[in-house]
Amino acid sequence: MHSDKASMGLKLAAWGGLLFLHFPILIIFIYAFNTESAGFSFPPQGFTLKWFSLTFARPDVLEAITLSLQVAAIATLVALLLGTLAAAALWRRDFFGKESVSLLLVLPIALPGIVTGLALLSAFKSLGIEPSILTIVIGHATFCVVIVYNNVIARLRRTSWNLIEASMDLGADGWQTFRYIVLPNLGSALLAGGMLAFALSFDEIIVTTFTAGHERTLPLWLLNQLSRPRDVPITNVVAMLVMVATMLPILAAYYLTRGGEGVAGSGK
Structure with missing residues (x-):
């Protein structure tokens, strides 16, 4: 009986914590459909979709969305390439300083965004590089690489080396082994890592503040709307769209990787 009460108490505490965390998001969703133009008048006066049409009729919103999509897509592609290569190199070979290299690879995600932003700004200034889309992409790629690297290295560690040796024994060269053995094992890990990287890049604001020039991504547009x-x-609608655009890839990445140990060729 005591155990049932404790279990019920833990469930209520867990649901209470989730409600506390997500209540502000729920408020944004509700007021994105509010008929009252005052924004946060309580209670909401009714349901309307007019703010969505007005939002997508604004050129500044469309430009910010387009820029954020471009930056996130390019940063994700760079992260997929560099993160996969780094993971493969550290998985395949043992060498002096390997742990230090691994630490350096994951360090950008652990550092505060303001530290990364200041460091990148100083580096760009010392190299004479003007802030542009390129500098934003470089800034986002610094932490997106970490996301892809962590996903790929975790999947590679669950891949049996015997599969690689068997492929080589059967006459496959390095490219064929990668294409038919390694890559199928990495498929869901790469997809999940890419989705997470895209979501993080799409709503990144701190690093973007230091690396952007006159460009205005969607998070910067939202920050400017506070005044x-x-x-x-309009701000409520855009905020809701940003949350949906980042939430869906994260949920998809979770469902893709939670059963990753059971993929074909993982050593089972």
Whole structure:
């Protein structure tokens, strides 16, 4: 009986914690459909979709969305390439300083964004590189690489080396082994890593603040909207779209990787 009460108490505490964390997001979702132009008038006056049409009719919003999508896509591609190569190199070979290299690879995700942003800004200034889309992509790639690397190295560690040796014994060269043995094992890990990297890049604001010039990504646009109370309904709609755009890839990545140990060729 005591155990049932404790279990019920833990469930209530867990649900209470989730409600506390997600209540602000729920408020944004509700007021994105509010008919009242005041934005946060309580209670909501009704349901409407007019703010969505007004949002997508604004050129500044469309430009910010396009820029964020471009930056996130390019940063994700760079991260997939560099993160996969780094993971493969560290998985295949043992060498002096391997742990230090691994630490350096994951360090950008552990550092505060403001430290990374300041470091990148100083590096760009010393090299004479003007802030542009390129500098934003480089800034985002620094932490996106970590996401891909962690996913790929975890999957490679669950891949039996006997599969690689068997492929070589059967006459396959390095490319054929990679294409038919290694890559199928990495498929879901790469997809999940790419989705997570895209989501993180799409809503990144701290590093972007230091690496952007006149460019304005969607998070920077939202930050600028804080000083424009008349645009609160439009801001609510854009904030909701950003949350959905980042939440869906993260959920998809979770479902893709939670059963990763059971993929074909993982050593089972």
